[in-house]
Amino acid sequence: MKILVINPGSTSTKIGVFDNQVKYFEQVLRHSRDELAHFDNVTDQYEFRKQTIVDALMQSGIALYELDAIACRGGACKPIPGGTYLIDEQLCHDQANNPIQHPSSLAALIGFDLAKELGIKAYFTDSPMTYELSELASFSGHREIKRHGRFHALNARAVAQAYAQQRNKHYSELNLIVCHMGGGITISLHQQGRAVDVTDAIAEGPMTPERSGRLPARDLIDLCFSGQYSHSEMKKLLQGEGGVFSYLGTADMRDVETAAQGGNDEAQLVLDAMIYQIAKEVGAMAPVVNGQVDGVILTGGIAYSQYVTTELGKRVGYIADVAIYPGEMELEALAAGVLQVCNQEQVAKCYGENLTASV
The missing domain is CATH 3.30.420.40 (ATPase, nucleotide binding domain)
Known part of the structure; x- marks a missing residue:
């Protein structure tokens, strides 16, 4: 074929x-x-x-x-x-x-x-x-808003299946946390072959190279009604000009890491803040399966960074073994x-x- x-x-x-x-x-x-x-x-x-x-x-x-x-x-x-x-x-x-x-x-x-x-x-x-959220995961906290559950389903499921195969297991037998790190960052909990909870790629999760992720709601409301930004400008502010870009003026994490290694304290702080937020979101998925996590997988373009994966491993390694699948298998x-x-x-x-x- x-x-x-x-x-x-x-x-x-x-x-x-x-x-x-x-x-x-x-x-x-x-x-x-x-x-x-x-x-x-x-x-x-x-x-x-x-x-x-x-x-x-x-x-x-x-x-x-x-x-x-x-x-x-x-x-x-x-x-x-x-x-x-x-x-x-x-x-x-x-x-x-x-x-x-x-x-x-x-x-x-x-x-x-x-x-x-x-x-x-x-x-x-x-x-x-792809939407496979459990009924409990679909709740946002307000009746008017339902969680979307958009995530990097293609690569996340592909690396989860590869992880299972390499361990002579079936994807449907395991509980896995997959962290896809690229221009967008999503963390998904795969419970026996179904992504029952995820951080939405656009509106939730950690800050990313160019997206703001989850923001304090009341402060965001104030910014929306400040008169400084139009509706379309606010969306661009959150997706495209948010996250690392909003702090450093670049969304290229290779440049950020190079600057940090060269002694740029602000670049180092922002890089570590992003890692910190990613680790928190990974940790937040473990209670979904009562801590019974078989593996944590780091994938996407940013997973090529030894610094990022090492620091994340320090923070989330207690949950389960950490496996790294850099890049995408799309x-x-x-x-x-x-x-x-x-x-x-x-x-x-x-x-x-x-x-x-x-x-």
């Missing part, structure tokens, strides 16, 4: 081609801010990004007609349980018109269009809108999900039929 994988990011699009489980082609297509600046919103980038993908494949000698399926990163849709889904028109409509404009939503739009042209099918696996996880469907090892879910499962 030859599977094309599409994974768009803010300023790049990762693509890969797999022959069954073997990845024989991978490329990161960079998009400059100037190229993207004239698009009014993310959805408008659809044709540009699609053509870039097609051109890259043709230049690499990969024939589109040889593809058997397309695996796409999940985007901003309505909440659904995890798993692999067939992409249909309803999903594309929901993602194109979702108020959350995220580049990941372009994958399904592009994949669905290419699949129709080629007479094959397109799928996505473990969308960031391309591999997407391809694996589709391959299981193609090999009839699992049945692809229907998006529309699963919308009520998380209400």
Whole structure:
């Protein structure tokens, strides 16, 4: 089975081609801010990004007609349980018109269009809108607000499954805390194969390189009504210009760590504060399973930092053994999900039929 994988990011699009489980082609297509600046919103980038993908494949000698399926990163849709889904028109409509404009939503739009042209099918696996919270975890503290439970489901579940496999266990047998650390940071508690509690990627959790995470509510209300910021400016303040960026003017943690190592006391303090907040959120997940945690997993781009992982290990190592899976396994996880469907090892879910499962 030859599977094309599409994974768009803010300023790049990762693509890969797999022959069954073997990845024989991978490329990161960079998009400059100037190229993207004239698009009014993310959805408008659809044709540009699609053509870039097609051109890259043709230049690499990969024939589109040889593809058997397309695996796409999940985007901003309505909440659904995890798993692999067939992409249909309803999903594309929901993602194109979702108020959350995220580049990941372009994958399904592009994949669905290419699949129709080629007479094959397109799928996505473990969308960031994956919602599996337990009933107790869904409570926010006010009747008017329900917790969203958005997290880095694709990579979190992939590393959790890899962790289990390497220990000759099944994912559904273990209780694991997975900490994904990138531009966004989410901590998820996986109880026997289900992410029953998570820190929401946009509105909760620790501060991240560019997101504010959970803030003191009353102070946030005062800031909203101060007259200094519009509605859209407030959202940008919290996501994009929050977190480490708000303190140091950069969201590149490599620069922050280099500055800290060079004697910049402010950079050191902010770095340690982020680690401190991450550790608190990891610790907060342990009571969900009465402390019966089989492992704590650190993953994502920031997990390449030996300083960050060492300091986190000191703070959370008492909970369970700490395992480190730096980077992301997104391309591999997407391809694996589709391959299981193609090999009839699992049945692809229907998006529309699963919308009520998380209400």
